[in-house]
Amino acid sequence: MRKLKLILPGACLVLTICTVAAQTPGAIRQVESDQQRRQLERAAREIQPGETAPELYPGEVTDIGPQSIIKYKPRKSYVEAMVDGQYFYTDNMFLNEEDKQEADVFVGTAQIALAPTAYDLGPGKLAPRIGYRHQWYMFGLLNDDTVQVFDFETLSVREVELRKFDFNAQTLFTDGRWTMGNWGVDLGFEYTRLMESDDYDQFYQEYVPRWGVQRVFPLYESGALSLGYAGDYRFADTDMPPPQFNEDFNSRTDHSLNIAFTQSLCKHAVVQPYYRFKYTRFTEGDERDDYLHSFGVAVHCFFTQQVGLRAFAGYDMLETSNPNIPDYRRLDAGGGLNLTFRF
Amino acid sequence: MKTITVLAAVFAACLPSVYAAPLTESTVTEIIKEVNVLAPGTAAPSAAKLDALVKAPERVRTGAESRTELTASDRTITRIGANTVFSFETSGRVINLERGSILLHSPKGAGGGTIKSGGASAAILGTTLIVAATENGGFKVIVLEGSARITLPNGRTSNLDEGQMVFVLPAGGGFSPVLNVNLGRLVAGSLLVKGFSRQLPSVERINTAVKKQSAQIEKGRAVDTGISAEQFAAASSATAVANGLNAIDHNSYKTGVHPALTPEQIRQLLVPDPTGQLKVSGGPGGLGVVPIKIERRVSQPQPQPGRP
Numbered sequence: 156m157r158k159l160k161l162i163l164p165g166a167c168l169v170l171t172i173c174t175v176a177a178q179t180p181g182a183i184r185q186v187e188s189d190q191q192r193r194q195l196e197r198a199a200r201e202i203q204p205g206e207t208a209p210e211l212y213p214g215e216v217t218d219i220g221p222q223s224i225i226k227y228k229p230r231k232s233y234v235e236a237m238v239d240g241q242y243f244y245t246d247n248m249f250l251n252e253e254d255k256q257e258a259d260v261f262v263g264t265a266q267i268a269l270a271p272t273a274y275d276l277g278p279g280k281l282a283p284r285i286g287y288r289h290q291w292y293m294f295g296l297l298n299d300d301t302v303q304v305f306d307f308e309t310l311s312v313r314e315v316e317l318r319k320f321d322f323n324a325q326t327l328f329t330d331g332r333w334t335m336g337n338w339g340v341d342l343g344f345e346y347t348r349l350m351e352s353d354d355y356d357q358f359y360q361e362y363v364p365r366w367g368v369q370r371v372f373p374l375y376e377s378g379a380l381s382l383g384y385a386g387d388y389r390f391a392d393t394d395m396p397p398p399q400f401n402e403d404f405n406s407r408t409d410h411s412l413n414i415a416f417t418q419s420l421c422k423h424a425v426v427q428p429y430y431r432f433k434y435t436r437f438t439e440g441d442e443r444d445d446y447l448h449s450f451g452v453a454v455h456c457f458f459t460q461q462v463g464l465r466a467f468a469g470y471d472m473l474e475t476s477n478p479n480i481p482d483y484r485r486l487d488a489g490g491g492l493n494l495t496f497r498f
Numbered sequence: 499m500k501t502i503t504v505l506a507a508v509f510a511a512c513l514p515s516v517y518a519a520p521l522t523e524s525t526v527t528e529i530i531k532e533v534n535v536l537a538p539g540t541a542a543p544s545a546a547k548l549d550a551l552v553k554a555p556e557r558v559r560t561g562a563e564s565r566t567e568l569t570a571s572d573r574t575i576t577r578i579g580a581n582t583v584f585s586f587e588t589s590g591r592v593i594n595l596e597r598g599s600i601l602l603h604s605p606k607g608a609g610g611g612t613i614k615s616g617g618a619s620a621a622i623l624g625t626t627l628i629v630a631a632t633e634n635g636g637f638k639v640i641v642l643e644g645s646a647r648i649t650l651p652n653g654r655t656s657n658l659d660e661g662q663m664v665f666v667l668p669a670g671g672g673f674s675p676v677l678n679v680n681l682g683r684l685v686a687g688s689l690l691v692k693g694f695s696r697q698l699p700s701v702e703r704i705n706t707a708v709k710k711q712s713a714q715i716e717k718g719r720a721v722d723t724g725i726s727a728e729q730f731a732a733a734s735s736a737t738a739v740a741n742g743l744n745a746i747d748h749n750s751y752k753t754g755v756h757p758a759l760t761p762e763q764i765r766q767l768l769v770p771d772p773t774g775q776l777k778v779s780g781g782p783g784g785l786g787v788v789p790i791k792i793e794r795r796v797s798q799p800q801p802q803p804g805r806p
Contacts, residue, residue, distance in 0.1 A: 208677065211636035211668055218565070218579030218599045219628050219640065220688030222663065223680040225715060239739045249789055250748070250757050256789075262745045290745065292754070305764050307786035319787060322754040324746055339732060347746075349754050351785065358785045359753040371731045381731040393753055395781025397767060405783060407749060417731040425730045435749060447748065453741060455730070467741040473748070481757045487742030 232497035235270040235284070239263070243467070243489020248294060248317065250473070252481035258317050259298055260489075263291040268328075270497070279335030288326040291352070294318060307395060321352035330365075341367040341385070359405075362390040369413075377419035386410045396440075404440030409433060420454070428452040443477040451487075463493040521591035521611055523553040524568035524576060528694050532561030533578075554586035560598065567694055572608040575698065577601040577690050579630075599630040601642075601690040603700050617651030618666060626700045627658075628690055636668035640679060642691070643703040660707040682708045753784025758791035 208222040216222070240263050248258040268286025275281075295317030304315050330343025348360040369383035391405035415429035428451070435445040451469030458464070468488040475482055526533075526546050534543035535550075536557040543559060552558055552568060560566060560582045568576045574591075578584060582598020591611040593602065604610045606624035613620045615631035625644030631637050639648050640663040648656045648664055650673055656664055661681045665674045685691050685708060691698065698704065739745055759782060767780050782788045 208638070208663065208665060208674070208679065209667065211630050211632050211638055211665070212581075212597070214562075214580060215599060215630055215638075216687075217563075218689045218693075219630055219638075220684040220686070220691065221680075222640070223683050225678045225680050225711075237739075241739070241741065241745070243742050245743055248743075249755055250752060251791070252757075254758065254791065260743065262739075262743075264739050264745070292746075294755075303790045304787050305759070305790055307767070307781045307788070310768070312790065315787070320755045320785075322785070324750075334732065337728075337732070347750065349750065349784070359750065361750060369732070371728055373728050377727050379727040379731040389747070389750075391750075393783045395786050396783050398780035400780070400783075405749065405753065409747070415731065417727040419727045419730075425727055427730070445749070449744065451741070465741070469742050469744065471744070471748070479763075483757070485743070487744075489742065491739075491741065493739070 231272045233269065233271045235266075235268045235286070235495065235497050237264070237266045237268075237493065237495045239266075239491060239493045241465075241489060241491030242296075243487050243491075245485060245487045247483060247485040248320075250481070250483045250485060252483055255485075256300070256302060256317070257298070258294050258300070259296055261291070261293040261296055263293075265289050273332075273334070276333060277335075279333050279338075281331055281333045283329075283331040285329040286327075288324075288328065290324040290326070291321070292323070293321050293352075322358075323350045323352055323355070324348070325350070337371040337373070339369040339371075341365070341369070358394045360392045361405075363387050379417045381413070381415050381417065383413040384411070385413065400440045405437070406439045407435050407437045409435045423458065424454065424456045426452065426454045441477055441479075443475060443480065445476075445480075446474045448472045461494055461496055463495070464490070465493070466490045519572050519609065520589055521570055521572075521574055521593070521609070522586045522588060523551055524570040524574070524586070526550050526552060526566060527569045528565075528567040528696070530566065530693070531564035533564055533566040534559045534561075552586075554588040557583055557585040557596075559583045565689060565693055567696070570608075573605050573699065574608050574611065575601075575603040577603075577694065579690055595629055595631045597631055597633045599628065599690065601626065601628045601698075603698055605699065619649045620646050621649075622646045626698065626704060628688070632668045634668045636666060638665035639663060640684065642681065642685065643700055643707045661711045678711075681711050756782050756785065756788040758789035760791045764788070764790065 206224055208224060210216055240261065242259065242261050244257070245260055246257050247255040248260070249256050266286060266288040268284045270282070270284040270286065273280040273282035298317060301314045301316050303312060304319070305312055324347055326345055326347040328343060328345040330341060333340045343365050345363040345365065346360070347363065348357050350357050365385065365387035367383060367385035369381060372380040372382070374380055386409065388408045389406060390403070391407065392402050393405045394402070396402050396404050411431055411433035413429065413431045415427050417425050417427045419425050430450040433447040433449070435447070437443040449469060449471045451467060453465055453467035455463060455465045467490070471485045473483050526548055529546055529548055533546040535546050535552055536543045536559060538555050546552070546558065546566060558566065558578060560578055560580055562580055564580050566578045568578070576593065577600060579599035582600065583596040584598070584600060585594050587594060591609055593600070593611060593613045595613055595615040600613065602611055602613060602622065603626040604622055604624060610621065610623035610625070613629045615629070615637055616635050618637040620627060620629055620639045622644065625646055626642040627646050628640045628642065629638065635651065637650070639646065639658060641658045641660050643660045645660070646658050648658055650666055652673065654673070656676055658664060658676060661678055663677050663679045685704060691704070743751060767782065
């Protein structure tokens, strides 16, 4: 953690020095010119339906005719059904600091939600949802590795395949996203429970109010930067808590800052590198602060409005203040297929 | 076989341009108010005359509230709006629009045409479109029927369908995305369409495009425009499925897939009951199965026989 605390400000300082050194008067003029151009470009891009396209010269409309911009409104939909499957490699399935366990993982998601088309609310639009999500986590589909485990129910030591750790997640959620221009505000609530795959025995549940805000900065025609903050509080209820702890010992609050750059590769594909910093503070049980740095890149292809394919690679680095909890590094890389239907 | 198919397709695609008659001259078929022709090398313009031939590289210049119509031998029609300067290139089927507005209608099979202005161009094949331009880089294209391929000064190309427009603001003022324009209103108020004594040969097709668009507006239709970087960036990260093991919060994940514990850490979670049997006093939290971490002890080097 100490290393990161030193590296990050150092990197910022180096970048600042480089930027200042590059600012010759010519460069400043160039930046100002770019800013003006972007402002005009944005004005050109932000023509709304019902408005008229600008005249290039006085009297143009007389010859060409009035140019009233229209927009085809999509049909209103009320239900959103989504199926998503991702298959990937992880080099650290158990999130260990040492002795990492590689695994291939499949995460399947099925979700259905009452999600009416966004409607006008004040100066923006609100998109509310209420729905159910089921997720399957499956490990070691093509990997016969076994690991030695201790089973706290039978008090026995045994060898198990990675599949022993398969689990399911059930989530009931409701949320709303209010957007205005390039701003978006999220507010939501989730109830999630985790269950063993074999007998659907629940071992963890959480109630999560969450909130967030995001701003998109269009940089140029095919590139945009997005900055966002997301926060939540997890009222956790964990089976088999350690001695002298209650079942709420995993209750915590998360606060993350996200930055992502999105570049269109063509009409139907984008590439998105991202970085996220997530701070977690455990509020019950032991005092504990986690600092999670995630960065990676994903390429998303959209064949139709319903079908999307993606490839991704991500790297996570966790530093924690609790000496009993391992710090870890983890690499995930794989691909996914998403089918979304709205009706 | 595949190579032959590809070559045939390339050959077929090239046919219209290979066999199309060049668009280097047209006959003046209508004049409204002030229309002049500037011959190369002459300073004074001469007034355009009905049925006279305008040839490349002569330039046609219209005055305020003036219009003219030129018809080529292959029935390609060029209608020129007020305050416009344009000329045919000496070869090919290229029109240079210096400023002002023109409507170009190229019948199917005539070879189409390209309108150039500054660094921008609009290429058509059997289409009717309107182009406006300014001397300082402004450029606008509206397709009335058919489709056209637009190349903007930044190198970006777009295919426009009927009822679509794209423009570049003057003096480097930025590019618009592809926009849908109300074709019915535009055609009804356009002098380039309605301001001449003859109807355009493509008037039926334009009317069909207007009706089609009106029906789409009434019905409400989703247009597959792909997805832009902005749209994707704005898509809620909170509602999308995250990638990899981050599909679920990492601390929730740890309750199902625990980090390994050392035997000592496991022993701390067990206490003997009054009978001396070990029992569970707690657990790792969550799923009660946890990998055992093998503790590595630093082994002392064993003395080799015969060595100290």
